[in-house]
Amino acid sequence: MSDTDSQTLFSPEATAACPLLDPETAQRYRDEAHARADRLEQEIPPAARTLPALLAARVQADGDGALVGMDRVTLSAAELADQAARIAGSLRAAGVKAGDRVAIISTNRIEFMPLFCAIGWIGAVVVPINTASRGLQLQHILENSAARLLVLEAEFLANLDTIDRTGLALETVFVLAPDADLELPDGVRPMPAPAEPLPAVEVKPADPLAILYTSGTTGLSKGVICPHEQFFWWAITTGRQLGIRPGDVLHTTLPLFHTNALNCFFQALVFGAAQSLSQRFSVSGFFKALKSSGADVTYLLGAMVPMLLSRPESAEERDHHTRIALAPGVPAQFHDAFLRRTGILLLDAFGSTESNNVIQTEALNPRPGMIGRITKGFDARVVDEFDNEVPDGTAGELLLRADAPNAFAHGYFAMPDKTVESWKNLWLHTGDRVVRAPDGYFRFVDRIKETIRRRGENISSFEVEQGVMSHPAVATAAVFPVASELAEDEVMVAVVLKDGATLSGEELIRHCETRLPYYSVPRYVDFRHDLPRTENGKIQKFKLKEEGITDSTWDREAAGVTLRR
Structure with a gap:
């Protein structure tokens, strides 16, 4: 696929809603964004990156x-x-x-x-x-x-x-x-x-500015030591991707105790823009906030987009001038509808508190379903369990490295053993499983520790979630393992339906079996009004795992529903 073919992934209505999908406009936008970021990188010497x-x-x-x-x-x-x-x-x-x-x-x-x-x-x-x-x-x-x-x-x-x-x-x-x-x-x-x-x-640029604690769903929270210069590089890499211009308003609803909103501030600081804050993300108030703030750029996480699309379509979704959003983790099937309804182009990316915005899509080639290509100043490998690089098309753990000093975090505060574990062999081990395509684009598969093992098969919770959420009645879903009688895992999904929608467990299973390998199709379905979330909207799967199978859970096998292989 060429860099201008990606617009064919969008419907004509969606393409018409966004000038950035015009190939000439997209090329010019990209060139200007890269030139602007490169100039700032040259003008701001390392000693001034505090x-x-x-x-x-x-x-x-x-x-x-x-x-x-x-x-x-x-x-x-x-x-x-x-x-x-x-x-x-x-x-x-x-x-x-x-x-x-x-x-x-x-x-x-x-x-x-x-x-x-x-x-x-x-x-x-x-x-x-x-x-x-x-x-x-x-x-x-x-x-x-x-x-x-x-x-x-x-x-x-x-x-x-x-x-x-x-x-x-x-x-x-x-x-x-x-x-x-x-x-x-x-x-x-x-x-x-x-x-x-x-x-x-x-x-000094290497001096720590912040210690940001990661979620402790698999152990004690780890404090990521973020130096001053790491925030400068967050600004450069993300500003280049989004095409941030002097005078832009960057609106975020994400919490300031996480890296995304803090990095938004540095993007504004470095690029001559302004940061606009909301106290929290609100489905009903999101587009009003874009209008009232005059936002040119905004920031979303994967779960937020289907939540916004679950509401009835309305005129306020277009009553703003926001052109683009950094939106990592949004399933591919939601990009077209969101662009058509809002005019906002969603760009995927990969970055962690420990790293930076290192893998990106751009307006010239959004590629829904892919997290992008490695960006300037960074390197990536996909490896097996022994850190040996695997061929393109093979799933493995994503390892990252930066060219510039202080572009990544310096490890975990007062946890040297965890630091060595994550930075072994001089590469940052992300704990994420990805696949690299021959053209250099990466596709996210799952968190390695969130892989479900069933009947001898490794199942990606992310991929099952995409299959479930492709049903038009589903607003959002979370897939997680529960104990099996066979000492492995069974697949369970917690589902929130769109307002006014109805769906049975069997109807959902019939939908999934045409889109997923038979061994990935959930056995258990739990329809819920909402899912437990963190302050920034991330679903807390560990709470769902703790609840496990309840009286409200529908069991495919108990209902006598047989899969059609």
């Missing part, structure tokens, strides 16, 4: 221009830098020094980014914590990071009641913007007022 230096450069270039906004509050680059310097003064007065870890538990709010920048301003390390963390997970994160200061929103004070603070390095707890009449527990104080501004501490 948060304080990037912010200072933005102030000098366009100090009065908007940099971050939420609701009706917008901060210019100069205002953000001034607030960061003053909050840095109050943090220093509280005893925070370079290298100290400062934890944050907060939803998306305008105060988050000045606080984030202030921590980096004095050479300290930000530890953003998922607002849902409590109990064992929160205890582990605070112990592992040895955070000396915690800043949190008042609504999460109860999270502290679920941990034992004895023995923690935590010395101070500040509440972010508390209500005046809120009675604070002992040892908890309101966030102090900004102090006299401090000059930025000299930090």
